[in-house]
Amino acid sequence: MKNIVFKTHIQPHLLAVLTFLVVVVLFFHPYFFGGKVLSQHDILQWEGAAHELIEFRKQTGEEGLWANSMFSGMPAYLINVEWSNQPIMWLQKLIGVGLPHPIRIIFFSCLSFYIALLCFRVRSSLAMAGALAFAFSSFMMIGLGAGHNARIAAIGLMPLVLGGIHLTLSGKRLLGMALTATALALHIRFNHLQITYYLVLVVTIYGLIQLYAAVKEGKIKDFMINGSLLIVSALLALGTFFGIFSATYEYSQYSMRGKSELVSQGQEASEGLEKDYAFQYSNGIFEPLTLFIPNFFGGSSQQALSKNSNLAKALRDNGLSSVQIQQQIEAVPTYWGDQPLTAPYYAGAIVVFLFVLGILFVEKKYTLWAIIVVALGIALSWGSNFETFNYFMFDYFPGYNKFRSVTFALCMALLLMPLLGFMGLERLLSQPFGKENQKKLFIALGITGGFALLAMLLAGMGSYRGAIDARLGNLPEWFMQALRDDRKSLLRTDAFRSLVFIALVAGVIWVYFKGKLQEKWAMVLIVVLTTADVALVSNRYLNEKSFGKDPSREFFAATDADLLIKKDPSPHYRVLNLQNPWNDARTSYHHHSLGGYHGAKIRRYQDLISSCIDNELQELISNYSSGNTSFASYGVLNMLNAKYLLTGSSSNSVVRNPSALGNAWLVAEVQKVNNPNEELAALCQVSTEKVAVVDQSKFQLANQYSDSGQVMLTSYKPNQLEYAAELAGNSLVVFSEIYYEKGWKAYIDNQEAPIHRVNYVLRALEVPSGKHEIRFEFVPEVYETGNAIMMASSWLLLLLLLGAIGLEIKKVL
Known part of the structure; x- marks a missing residue:
């Protein structure tokens, strides 16, 4: 009996977990075998912002709650505060199986999608392939490389929430409730409300379609019962997050996300972000094609080219040395879209092929859900390039005007495409391979493979001129022409690449059905091909160059300027780093700064920067350059106690302000x-x-x-x-x-x-x-009240989860 239970219920899942671990270790091998860590820009900035709070907690055991180190002071809720939801933290560490942060995010993203596919009745081997395709997409790796750990972790847990909801609506009520509550609690703990907003949209569309199906099938009573249980699960999960949400909401009213108190002539005060700021990063209409062909728009804003590239040849022909050529081609703006900074989000050619297959094979209620969600994600990612829709969303959808970087909405497509795709493959493999199913397989192959072939053949028709070209300066025409030729070549090469992967996986399916390949080897090949498809592209953007021995120590090493300022015995004064002050938290690591790095600073402080401080800085730099070293006229800098100004890292770059007004x-x-x-x-x-x-x-x-x-x-x-x-x-x-x-x-x-x-x-x-x-x-009252509610909810959730798992184990045994 135990042997049967192991082979049928445990062994496949242990194999999946082991596979995830092996792939994670191989992909992040510089950490495991080279003693290096990821160099993440945003995480380094966060460390600078949080340093004083972390040290204060170590020394006193108290929560600082207020961050004096950035923007002259702001609430610490979105920087570094510990709350009383310890059971959720334990669960988070448990699903990370002891892997280091942030690498464990990719592992539990695999686990999350794997469980979700199991909930949607996809066999273990296919669920394994789908999980790896989801977790190793370039969207996840680019975000991780940039240090957007909270965003990637929140996305990684979205499938687990969907799995729990589907399980509940399918009649597995207790286990579904427990899984939904746990997954949602883990998801919202990362406090990335923009991703949670997208999750709500996905779940709402799913719920409405399921409601329609329940009415049509005469199962409205079951739906209402199951829906009520899901509401209880959501409330329990929200209880574990209550303090964080309450504090974030409270602060948002006073931050750049809240309503401005300044009124333009003839206009009411605005609320939320400015449209230009919110839609600064918007996909072009055709840019989502990178989901299928990664280099459709040339790649990233800074991408390496080979020594045999057109640009390398042109540089060689124009007399540059091999060293100069290597320097030039290491970070080339191959991207030719309209965004100021980007890298392609690639779902996988195989995933797109399977998504089309899923549309042909999966039940209409799931197909309709997936198509709507994918279309919505793409439409939202267009931002200002689809004004009619997105400006309506911005103006009228509650809370939507609090978010920026709308290209993140593609996470909705990256979630539903592999989900429907592997559901479709499961349906195909579970049926006889008759003429009708063969026809559907060839339709999916023809649509996706045909598009890839068409992209190859028509690649020569593009202009390959982008907005980024204007920022490159007065480069010679031969340089720009070689760059455009490389952009064309990148598109053609990746279109061929996508065609090959589609043909290979379609071939595996065909050979399997013809009886020339055993099922286990067919499954192995599908896992390998799917993983290789996405991982090889992701490796372009997160690779050995993304790791360093100790980037944190190097980044925060005290300079001569820092050491000189630290000799000041005063307990509290401020420093203004004149080198990009409003996007720098390194200064905050060592000093209390007027500047910082945060997307939700206090709105009034941003008003002060825009209206007064920036003008004073321009005047100061101009006067100082002409020999006028008096600080008496800079009233705002002085009232903020800007005792020191930094112009560099040497001790000579420290400028003392004798007019600072003190504490x-x-x-x-x-x-x-x-x-x-x-x-x-x-x-x-x-x-x-x-x-x-x-x-x-x-x-x-x-x-x-x-x-x-x-x-x-x-x-x-x-x-x-x-x-x-x-x-x-x-x-x-x-x-x-x-x-x-x-x-x-x-x-x-x-x-x-x-x-x-x-x-x-x-x-x-x-x-x-x-x-x-x-x-x-x-x-703050919100911290005291929130902590009590979070503690009670976290323990209740843990008890629910343990009870549900215990009953499931009892059924199996």
């Missing part, structure tokens, strides 16, 4: 305005050392205050600041700290005092004459 100062005069527009305009003009600007529609202050006395910072923590004040009269103390009403509380001599917002972004307190102790504490 706190007293003002004599208050300039009152009536709205945010007036407040920002006035701030850019006043002397912030003497005057505070206040929006009197929100905060009530006197006109004059005593400016005799001093306020000194005596204790610093990310979530708590203490000051000693000695004042000669009733004073208005302005602090170089960002105002954020959801969580900051102020105390004067242990008595809570109201915090006023002045100078558009700063905190201020009215403090009476005399000696006082002042304390700011960041104690």
Whole structure:
């Protein structure tokens, strides 16, 4: 009995897990055999942003909750906060089977898709092939290489959610509920709401089609029961995420994703991102063809060419040395579409072939779902190139205007194409290979293979001129012509490549049905071909060059400039790195920075950058270049306590600002305005050392205050600041700290005092004459409440999962 159970129920799955492990180890071999780690740009930036919070947690066991190291201070919810959903963290580590982060993301993506295909009644061997095709697509590897770990992990768990939902609607209620709740909890824990939004769209379309089918088949009662159980599962999963979601939602109202308080003349205040920003990365109408032919649009913005390429030959003909030629061809803008920066998202030629096959073989309700989702994903990825649809979505769909990089919507297509494709192959292999099925196989081969052949034959008709060409400078015509010839060659070569893979897998199916190939070897060949198809393309964008011995140590190594600044004994001051300040979190690793790297900074701070700081920086650079080294006129930089400016890495590149106003100062005069527009305009003009600007529609202050006395910072923590004040009269103390009403509380001599917002972004307190102790504490209610709900929900979910698994094991035994 035990032997039968092992062979029929356990062995195939152990083989699948082992296969996933082997493929992962081989693909990421520089880590396992070379002692190297992935060099991920965004993760390095995250480390810089999170460093102070992580160190504070290590030293105190507390959560900092407020990140002073970026953009002069912002909530830490989207940077680094630990919550009380430990059981979900344990499950996450369990499905990663001890693999290192972020490599384990690819492994559990395989596992997720494998289980999903099993739920849709696809045999283990085909599920294995589908899982590898999904997890090793270039979409996943390009994202991983860039450091978009949360996005890739969230996408990797989408299939598991679909598997749980389908299992529940198919009548496996307890196991389906447990799987849905667990998968959704794991998915949302990565807190990538844009991907969750796409998942909701996928599930909604599936649910509506299943509802229609249930009505048509007279099974509406079962559907309503199963649907109710899924709602319970979703609520339980959301409970494990409640605190994170609540904090993210609360902060989003004040971030760049929220409603602007600035009003243009004759217009209402806008909400969400600006359209130009949201749709900056939009696929051209024909760019989704890279799902089938990876180099259809030339490849990536920076792609290596061979020594035998047209460009290499042209460079050689024009007298460049072999060293110069190698340097030139290592990172060539072969991409000729309209996006500023990109790499092709490839689903796999075999996957596209099987997707067409699935349309011909799978039941209509699943086929309709897949076609709608794939079409929707592609349409959303077109962004500004399909304005009628996407601007409607942006303006009217709840929450959609909070997201950018709409090309990520292709994850919907990359999810449903292999799902339907391998369901279709399962249906084909489960039926007699009669004339009708042979005809369908040839139709799928003719459509996909025919398109690849047509692309090869018509490749010479393209212009191969792209928007990126204008940014290359005044390169000679012979250079550009050689580059365009290479773009044409890349398309033709990859079209032939796709044709070969389609023909090979179709050949395997044909030979198997003709009885000339055993089933087990047919399955092995399908797994190998499918994996090779996607992995070889992914290897173009994530390979040995993507790894380094210790990129983090090298990136964050303290420079002479950093070491010089760190000699300052003050506990809290700020540094402004003039080298790309608003896209740099390396400075945040060592110092409290005015700049940073984050897509959801506080909106008012972004307003301040756009309206005041950028202008001051231009003026500062111009004046400094002409020998004017006075900082007295830069009121906004000074009020933010920009004590040091960095122009490079040497000690000579450190510029000290003697006019920085410090941690706190007293003002004599208050300039009152009536709205945010007036407040920002006035701030850019006043002397912030003497005057505070206040929006009197929100905060009530006197006109004059005593400016005799001093306020000194005596204790610093990310979530708590203490000051000693000695004042000669009733004073208005302005602090170089960002105002954020959801969580900051102020105390004067242990008595809570109201915090006023002045100078558009700063905190201020009215403090009476005399000696006082002042304390700011960041104690957000959303963290305290959210933690309690998350802990209870996580343990309930774990109990549900263990119970469901226990009952399934009991049935098998």
